[in-house]
Amino acid sequence: MSPKIHLIRNDEHSVLCGLKRGKTSLRCSVFFLRFILGAGLLWGCFSPTSADTGTTENIVEQINRRIYESWQENEVIPSPPCSDGKWCRRVYLDVLGRIPSIKELNEFVGDRSPDKKTRLVNLLLSDRYDQEYARNWTTIWTNILIGRSGGTERRTRTNRDGMRQYLHESLLHNKPYNQLVYELISARGTSKPDADNFNGAVNFLAMKLDEEAVQATAKTAQLFMGIRVQCTQCHPHPFNSWKQNQFWELNAFFRQTVALRRFEGGRDIAYIDLQNQDYQGPTGDPQEAEIFYDKRNGERIATYPIFTDSDGTRTELERNGFVDEVNRREELAKLVTKSGYLPVALVNRMWSHFLGLGFTKPFDDMGPHNHPSHPELLQFLGKTFRDSGHDLKELIRWIVLSDAYSRSSRFNSGNIEDDPLLGNPPMFSRYYPRQMLAEELYESLLKATKADKTKSNVAQQNEDKERWLRQFSTAFGTDENDEANTFNGTIPQSLMLFNGDLVKRATSTAPGSFLEQVSNDGNLSNTEKINRLFEAALARKASRQERKWATTIILRNRESVADALQDIWWALLNTNEFILKH
Amino acid sequence: MTLSSPKRSPEMARRHFLQHLAGSSAIAAPAWTLISSLQANATEVRKNKKALILLWMGGGPATIDMWDMKPGSTTGGPFRPIATSADLQICEHLPLMAKQMHHMAIVRSMSTREADHTRGRYYMHTGFVPNPNVEHPSYGALVAQQLEQTRSDLEIPPFISVGGSSIGPGFLGMAYAPFAVDSNGRIRNLKMETEQSRFQERMVLLDRMESRFIGQGRGDAPKEHAKIVKKTERLLTSEQMGAFQVTQEPENMQETYGNTDFGRGCLLARRLVEAGVPIVEVELGGWDTHNNNFTSLETKLPEMDQAMSALVADLNDRGMLDDVAILWLGEFGRTPRINGNAGRDHWARSWSAVVGGAGFKRGIAVGRTSQDGTEVETTPYSSEDLMATVLKSIGIPLDIRFTSANGRPMKIAAGGRPIDELLA
Known part of the structure; x- marks a missing residue:
């Protein structure tokens, strides 16, 4: 055509x-x-x-x-579509969590078929990349569900590997999202991989049951329903319509849940067994198993499990606390996964993952107080996602193939107002440049330098990666399990890219390394060598001027092309163009 | 590459730099010697030594058990008040601070509305309630940006956060982001193993590539990155990095501050301020005492007491206290009512913050709460007011207006009014 x-x-x-x-x-x-x-x-x-x-x-x-x-x-003129190379880099980063290899890049750029974009997305979502897809989304969902520091805290009861195993298995087989959420909310079993009755899904709630399961309540609402109700535990929400009673009504669903501690050998907790137990409430009547909360004036209020859906529909369970008669957590899992909240919250999260911003800011703080930028599109996506059988891969296809996703990140004279920094609602008339996540940088450095072909086993590789990532996260240790990430655009990040071990390995010229292979390849001219580096790091060839700059360095280092390439490579890895998704 | 400054001997700077090139650690011992000799010249260097040390009590400390006690009330808890060197009483578990209170002032009439950790942390650091459309600068970014101009010889980041991550720089940009270190002052990846000529070659190419990408009109993110690269380069070649070596302090000094993270953090803060850093934030977390408030405090308070009192005394001994302000606070206080788990929950309506040094009046308590601590009975003070007061105490003018990215003018400290009775 x-x-x-x-x-x-x-x-x-x-x-x-x-x-x-x-x-x-x-x-x-x-x-x-x-x-x-x-x-x-x-x-x-x-x-x-x-x-x-x-x-x-x-x-x-x-x-x-x-x-x-x-x-x-809004009288906005969108930026033109970005180049094939840039689009390819985006898709690999956002779907697989790493930049494309030179080979992958050139396969796409060289493809002349009109539906090449569809073909690439289908390829990345196919069996050929299923392990990588599962690895990346396991990382993403692990961070969402238990945070970057989940499982590494002192006296932790979360088993990070257990969480990862469950997610990996689920994402590898593209488990429908509603089923995934159902399992996370209702999970029973042990947290540690080789323990009896292992069910990695229990790690989501493992550390969220303390202090009357306030965290379980707040995180279930925020992660799966896209609403923030944390502060309603003490008072009505200042902005959204949630009232204090609704928080505790939701909380009452978790009161049969217990995390039994299991010990092995010494005194440290080896793992937990998440189970449901009959609940009789503070007044000791299992037929009327209430919970109490305090209003700010000190008044004590009794309440029971009631779920309020996004349209205001309220579903009240029987007050019975016997698990055999009313399994509160299973009922909650059913209600949440059938609710109006679930698909809309998920598509907003995913849109934000791919486009840099969701339809609301933050994407997981929705409600009447936070008007979405594209309400109709948000509802359409939510409904269509639900109709697709909650198919996560299908949703990725729609977003990645949409026109918004392919826009250049450059401003033009007709969309300078479309800048999130100005505080305007996003129009998605350009792609908003943003930093790679630490996880994406790590995988990208491995891929760009073929360091992922090391002989060590997967467990060892995961451990190395987790250790490396830990340097950038700090847990606050409050009842909200907050944490801060000191990776994005900071001096420590820059120091790591200047001098860090990972970068030393990535810029190594030892036999077998990426740089050694390029520099010793007799079939390549200097220009082609320079282009290899540019393609590997930036998914494009060097411009004429860049070639001149790079060639000067090679000519000045006549004894060692490898050293010269190392200097060029180091500079490329340190550029804004490398670290940004754009 | 900026190697020397007007106030430093070029020979010394070069010699030090050469040591880098030889592959030595960027925080090599001679740097410390150099800092000491700078201190000997203190009067010459001291053009503007104003600084702020912010002691952040993450989690929301029970100030009712520390600075504004309610003995005899049902809300009072088991702790007893003791007399201090000022005309006010504080908790029996703060005996060392009791001897320093003539340098300090307590604000007992803080009254705020953000009782959620994330929101409270943001509000108490910035003076603004969280807003999805604009990120406001924190104390650290503001003070760094305002005082940086008076520190042209400062080569290390102007805002350092010890043992925590503080709050970001907001619209002031990543150049004023907190530089986070642990309490040992250890910084990763400082060791540069590239010889100078090659390092320079790399930086030239990097600089060209950065500028090229910036020139393509992709907004601020590429520019911010280039600024951070420059800062990193400057820091890598700076002998001021010696200030981070807290273990170079005499042993008795380390003991005075206490062999704890917070103790080392406070000592590090003093060293950094001495080296010219205008704002250091030191975090002590773990105040979120929903359960067993009192047994937790019995172990937490001594750690805080030792470090904080050592800092006040040390700054005073070195003649720095007139220039350096101290601000002690958390995101909120805790409920006067003691809950069923012997804990206290989040409470923003009536609580205390502590200040001292710089332009503050000393040895006073400002404001009063009701007999059970649930209400402020005098003029209530907000985060904005406290911020305005602290900024004024270190000479930062309050008529500064910022323009946010969307062109909206914004008053410094959200237009808060300084608390006159706190200022000397």
């Missing part, structure tokens, strides 16, 4: 549609024309065939249509 012809035809079509949509002033229609030119390919965005059919292509079209409408309404 010829993109050029396509463009013209669609432009005319779309301009007419645009005018029909009420833009009557000359200025607006001229503006809209400019918007169309900026938007580039608008294949069939208002075509009559784009009904609610569930194919990937149609869903992507509908996402695009809603995004275009928001650009039009």
Whole structure:
């Protein structure tokens, strides 16, 4: 197909549609024309065939249509699409958590087929990359569910490996998201991999049951329902509509849950066994198993498990505390996974993962107080995700193939207002540059330097990585299990990239290393050697000027090309262009 | 590469730099000697020695059991008040601070509304309630940005956070982000093993690449990165890094501060301020005493008492206390009512903060709470007010206006009014 012809035809079509949509002033229609030119390919965005059919292509079209409408309404001219190389780098980083290898990059860039983007996404989500996909999303979900320091605290009861194993298995088989959440909320069993009755999912709640399960309540609401209710434990929420009673009604679902401590040998807790036990409430009546909370004026209030859905529907369980008769946690798992909250919260989280910002900021603090930037699109995505059977890979396809995801990160004169730093709602008319996560940097350095081909086993590799990551996180040790990450754009990060062991290994010229291979490859000219480094680090070839800069370094180091390449490589790894997703 | 400054002998700087090139550690011993000789010249160097040491009590300390006791009330708990060197009483578990209270002042009428850790930490550090659309600068970033101009010879980061991560620089940018170190002052990845000529070659290429990418109009993130690269380069070649070597202090000094993380952190803070750093934050966490408040405090208070009192006395002995302000606070206080687990929960309505040094009045307690500690009976003070007072005490003018990225003017300390009765 010829993109050029396509463009013209669609432009005319779309301009007419645009005018029909009420833009009557000359200025607006001229503006809209400019918007169309900026938007580039608008294949069939208002075509009559784009009904609610569930194919990937149609869903992507509908996402695009809603995004275009928001650009039009806000008179924003989107940045042009980014280059193939940049798009490829983004997709590898966001789907697999690392940059593409030179080979992977060139396979995509060299692909001449019109549906090459779809093919790449399908490839990354296929069996060929299933282990890498599972590794990356296990890391992401582990950090979401138990934090970066979960399992490394003093006297911890969380088993990080147990959590990882459960997630890896689930993500490898693309377990439907509602099932995943159901299992996390209702999990029973032991936390440690080779213990009897092991169920890694219990690690989500393992440390969240202290002090009347306040954390279990708050995190379940925040992570799976996209609402922050932590402060409603003591008083009505200052902004959203949650009241103190709702917090404790949700909390009452967790009161049958106990984390039994299991010991091996010495006195340290070896692992926990998460179970449900009959609950009789403080007044000792299992038929009326209430919980109490204190209002700020000191008044004590009794309450029972009641779930309030996003539309205000309230579901009250029987007050019975016998597990055999009412399993409160299982009931909660059912209610949460059927709730209106679940899909919307998840798509907002995922959109934020791929586009840098969600439809609300923060993406997990939704509610009437926080109006989304694209309410219709958010609802559409949520509904479509639910209709897909909560298929996480399918959702990734839609987002990655959407037009918003392929925009260049450069401003143009028509979208300088689309800058999150200005505090404006995001329009997604450009890709917002942002730092790689520490985990992504680690994997990328390994990939770029082929250091991932080491002989050590997977467990050892994971341990090395976890140790390396720990230097960048600090736990606050409060009842909210907060932690801070000192990685992003800080001097310690810069010091690590200047002098750290990982970078020393990545810039090694020892036999078998990436640099040694490039420098000793007799088939490569100096220019080709320079391009190899640029492709490996930045997913593009060197510009003419950059080639000149790099060549100067090679010529100045006549004795050792490897040393010269090492200097160039070091500089590339330290650039903003490397560390940023853009 | 910035190697020397007008106030330092170029020979010494070069000699030190050459040691780097020879592959020695960036915090080699001679650096310490050099800092000492700078101290001997203190009067010359001391143009503006104003600084702030912020002691952050993460988790929200039970100030009702420390600085504003309520003996005889049902909310009072088991601890007894004791007399101090000022005309006020504090907790029996703070006997060393009791001897330093003539240097300090207590604000007993803090009254705020953020009783959630994340929100409270943000609010007490910035003076602003969290807002999804703008990130505000913290004490650290503000003081660093304001006083940095008076420290043209400072080569290490102007805002150092010891034992915690503080709060980010907000719209002031990553150049004022907290530089986080542990209480031993250890910094990873300082050792540079590249010879100078090659290092320079690398930096030239890096600089060109950074500028090229910045020039492509992708917003602030690429620019911020380039600034941090410059700061890192400067730090790597600075002999001021010796200030981090807290173990170089005489043993008796280390003992006075206490063999604890917080003790070393406070000692490190003094060393850094002496070397010219305008703001150091030292964190002592673990105050979130929902359960067993009193037994927890019995072990926590002595650690805090020893370190904090040593810091006050040491600053005073060195003649630094008139320039250096101390601010002690957490995100909120704790409920006067003692809960069923012998704990106290989050409470922002009536609590205390402690200040001292610089332009503060000494030996007083400002404000009063009701007999059971649940209400402030005098003028209530907010985070904004406290911040305005602290900034004023170190000579930072309060008429400064910032312009946030979206062009909105923003008053320093959110327009808080200084607490006059606290200022000398």
